Amino acid sequence: MTETMPLDSRAADDEDRVAQLHAAIDVCDPAPLLMSLVHVTGDTGLLDEFGLRLTISEPGNHYRTGTRPTTPPGQYPVDVIADIRARAHQLLTPEMDDLLSVPDSELFRRMATVATSERVDDEFVPILREQAGFVLAERRVPVTVTPPDDFSVIVIGAGIVGINAAIKLADAGFAYRVFEARHEIGGTWSRNTYPGAAVDTPSHYYSYSFELNPGWSKYYPSGVEYQKYLKGVVESYGIADNIAFRTRVLSARWLDDQHVWEVTTESADGTREVHRANAVVTALGMLNSPNIPDVEGMDSFGGTIVHTAEWDESLDLTGKRVVVLGTGCTSVQVVASIVDEVESLDVVVRSPHWIVPEKAVVNDVPDGEKWALANIPRYHEWFRLRSYWFASDNLYVMPRIDPEWAQTHFSASPANEMVLNTARNYMETSFAGRPDLVEKLTPDFRPYAKRIVKDPGFYKALTRDHVTLHRASFQRVTPEGVITTEGEFVRADVIILATGFALEFTTSIDIVGRDGHTLAERWKGGDDPRAYLGIQVSGFPNLFVTAGPNSAPNHGAGHNILSEEHVHYTVECLQYLLENGHDAMDVRQDVLDDYNRKVDEALDKTVWVHPGAEVNGYYRNSAGRAVVPCPWRLVDYWSLLREPNPDAFEFIDPASGRVGEM
Structure with missing residues (x-):
């Protein structure tokens, strides 16, 4: 026999869901929230109403021209955001249903255009529907034969x-x-x-x-x-x-x-x-x-050598003198993570990457956003669509060379120049008064020639008193530490090889x-x-x-x-x-x-x-x-x-x- 929840308990639960809904509306992303309103109400007129108040741009146009937009791509004006939230408070309830389900291709294209504030052409609709999670990948080869047991x-x-x-x-x-x-x-x-x-x-x-x-x-x-x-x-x-x-x-x-x-x-x-x-x-x-560098004397080291891909969970870095080799994504993450534990930290950089700021790298997802993703119809799919859209073919121009531009610029194109300027400005701001660090961390190749790194706190760690950056590599390892290719001896208890993987x-x-x-x-x-x-x-x-x-x-x-x-x-x-x-x-x-x-x-x-x-x-x-x-x-x-x-x-x-x- 199924137990019946007492009336007062159900009422309390309903009130709690209402409170969670309205708290989520106040913090969640307004663009997918607007799309959810269209799904829940079935009112496609909302697209016209709010779409007229948005500036719909060519996809990735500011990247191609190298002009920095006044607001981040896809971000709605403040007054539009306020109106969307007000409308959501009015129209959404804990019992909301998805009246639209999966929109047809033309409606989906219209919705995607408003959701991104960029023109979405027909060619992108099938991949967006799949990658956003609205539909499963469509089988193209006719399925009339069941795979036999012996296949x-x-x-x-x-x-x-x-x-x-x-x-x-x-x-x-x-x-x-x-x-x-x-x-x-x-x-x-x-x-x-x-x-x-x-x-x-x-x-x-x-x-x-x-x-x-x-x-x-x-x-x-x-x-x-x-x-x-x-x-x-x-x-x-x-x-x-x-x-x-x-x-x-x-x-x-x-x-x-x-x-x-x-x-x-x-x-x-x-x-x-x-x-x-x-x-x-x-x-x-x-x-x-794992890419293990061939360095003379590795076997003679008296401390611990560990590659990041073969990490020893029992390794305690507290109070240790640590040397890290590498400056790609892995090294950046390791340095930012261990800087507060060690007695000293020497970062040996052979070829630095271009590093850009990205606040979201370390940001927690608010509880209200999580609630919206789990409970508001189709909010998650539109949130994912935007995540994909702004990190996909909008960026296609970044590594491509504009021959005329490249003849007179270090960067490859106006789009490439935007990344270059962002990375340079971030470096100079992070190391104000430290031209030595700027010099050591400035790559000699165009952005995107190697992977762009998003900073989880690496630059900040390098400014600490107990951290030293070396623009060099390992020449030789001794029982007590490392001799760099610049001839400098660095004493160490632990050597961390953040040297990535061999391509295979x-x-x-x-x-x-x-x-x-x-x-x-x-x-x-x-x-x-x-x-x-x-x-x-x-x-x-x-x-x-x-x-x-x-x-x-x-x-x-x-x-x-x-x-x-x-x-x-x-x-x-x-x-x-x-x-x-x-x-x-x-x-x-x-x-x-x-x-x-x-x-x-x-x-x-x-x-x-x-x-x-x-x-x-x-x-x-x-x-x-x-x-x-x-x-x-x-x-x-x-x-x-x-x-x-x-x-x-x-x-x-x-x-x-x-x-x-x-």
């Missing part, structure tokens, strides 16, 4: 891509198995547990579009919180039983006569097993092996394709990786290399959208094989070559290839070719990955094993 997929890695692959393969009915070398899921976020580890993409966007999380504690999540989110997703979708932990994939060999992959794994106790699968999905990411596109695994050729050979030991759409390689049928070469959205968004794009495309390819009776697909070499020619031509117009100075970083290979960034707009790349183009492939059929073009 299986092996996924290598249980990070953000591998988890997504497991979920979507299961949804599509494919049998699968995930092999994860570590003891838990999470990939990057299980490895990076150093002090201050955090995501530098906004929380409410850096998550799966099909699994929104209204409970983020900060606008940029800590590594711990993000790992907790991923664990919650794994539990929610019940995929843990399909993940073999502490199991490393040693090799994958394509069997020409059987049209399957033979995958050899090794468990923690040394046991080796051989598995068969129709397809293999590598979900290892591109940065998964799956070549740590012995992957052998048709005719005995290895992926490592094709990619020159991993130094020159090339793939069709960043996913498929000629001679390796039914191998899907997620987060492969030239696929990273380096001008904006985050790894999460790459995860969803690549997994969606993989499932579409597998379904296409079933629908058309093929065993396997192999991208044609001429198609791969033509695609990469276009990639190189597009990248030749960016600072990733022409930074204006030699840049040591993971974006480029030893020959200077940019192997990480995707050259296309996010909307363009997303569109390319909706379904396979049959003309790009040779297909392997089951009866004779004959290879023939479709």
Whole structure:
């Protein structure tokens, strides 16, 4: 028998929800709040009423022209904000329903334009509907054939891509198995547990579009919180039983006569097993092996040396003399986090990054905002849409070179100049009276040639009396400390290597394709990786290399959208094989070559290839070719990955094993 709540308790609960609603209205973002009003009331006239009071601009126009807007992009005027809040107090109740649900394309475009105060063209509507979480990714290949029980997929890695692959393969009915070398899921976020580890993409966007999380504690999540989110997703979708932990994939060999992959794994106790699968999905990411610098005397150090990707949770830095090598995102986070614990802190910087202010990096999400995200219809989806919109293709111009401008400026374009000025002004303001620090921290390359870093408190930490910055590297390590390349000796108890990861596109695994050729050979030991759409390689049928070469959205968004794009495309390819009776697909070499020619031509117009100075970083290979960034707009790349183009492939059929073009 169900218990009935006493009337006075229900009344108190109702009053509490009313109070929470009105408190949320007073603090939440007015733009998604206005969209929620349209959903709850069904009154599309609100778009006309408030839209007329907004200045609708060209998307990213101030970036292209280099003119700084009087108000931040998408921010509403004060009087409009006040009116939206007043209308919300009047119209919203705890029992509100979503009358609109998912608006049709034209209404959605109108709403997105008002929500962002920027013109939203039709081409962006499908990706926004999906990435904001209004709809699931649409299946494009007709689904008339159910995957047979003997058609299986092996996924290598249980990070953000591998988890997504497991979920979507299961949804599509494919049998699968995930092999994860570590003891838990999470990939990057299980490895990076150093002090201050955090995501530098906004929380409410850096998550799966099909699994929104209204409970983020900060606008940029800590590594711990993000790992907790991923664990919650794994539990929610019940995929843990399909993940073999502490199991490393040693090799994958394509069997020409059987049209399957033979995958050899090794468990923690040394046991080796051989598995068969129709397809293999590598979900290892591109940065998964700690970059340990080769420095003389490392073994002689009398204290503790730790890499940030192999952090020792028992390490106590209290009162210690600490040296940190590196100045990328990781070093910046570590220094800001440990500065109050240590006796002395020496930061050794070989090649500084451009650093910009970002208050939200350390800001907590107010309780009222969390309540709105969880309870006001469609507020979360519109909040996420804005997070994506202002961190995506609006920024496409940033790394692109304007040849005429670049002839007479250090920066690459008016947009690039805006970032340059922002970073320079922030540096000069932060280090007023400290020209020595300004000189040491000023990069010699254009913004975006290396990743832009958002400051969590790094600059402030460098001004502390017990902190010293060295523009140098390690020449030699002694039992007592470090000798820098400037000849300076720095005494240390602990050395922290914040030197990131070595770029590695799956070549740590012995992957052998048709005719005995290895992926490592094709990619020159991993130094020159090339793939069709960043996913498929000629001679390796039914191998899907997620987060492969030239696929990273380096001008904006985050790894999460790459995860969803690549997994969606993989499932579409597998379904296409079933629908058309093929065993396997192999991208044609001429198609791969033509695609990469276009990639190189597009990248030749960016600072990733022409930074204006030699840049040591993971974006480029030893020959200077940019192997990480995707050259296309996010909307363009997303569109390319909706379904396979049959003309790009040779297909392997089951009866004779004959290879023939479709």
